[in-house]
Amino acid sequence: MDEVAAAIADPVRRHILTMLRDESLSAGDIATRFAISRPAVSRHLRVLRESGLVRDELVGRKRIYRLDPGPLAPLAEWLAGLAGGDRWERRLDALETEIYRTRRERRARGPVEHRREHTA
Structure with a gap:
């Protein structure tokens, strides 16, 4: 739960999760939507992948990312109990x-x- 909370603490990562909620995207497509460098976007994607919030798949030469909301459940339950x-x-x-x-x-x-x- 701590790793997930740390991952969503950053506004760029939250925005990436919101984008992936609606559709799977390549790393390049995600990077074009931000005014930060591609390596910075790659680091954000790595954090999200390591926390389990996104899954990636190599399709040809592109790495496609999709949201995996499963790891959010324990955090959501904890927040609901707190509220x-x-x-x-x-x-x-x-x-x-x-x-x-x-x-x-x-x-x-x-x-x-x-x-x-x-x-x-």
Whole structure:
């Protein structure tokens, strides 16, 4: 997970991942989209490859890169747990369920019985 986090910490590498999300690209095609040198792009691609976030395949004389999002899963799970969104979502869902249940019970008792409760 640390290697993946380090790999996506750089904005150039994040941009490369975003490009590869939509299509497989050659190293040359990726390099033309940046104002940095080809060797610098190659170093970014090596970091992404070593972290497992991209796979490469030699096709003729070109090296084609494609995204492999699998290694992001442990990091995404850790971030989700840190944010705690699921826990609050479940609590709010339970509260909503309880509100609807209470409303149904009050309607089932009818208006006369409901008034007697408040006057007693």
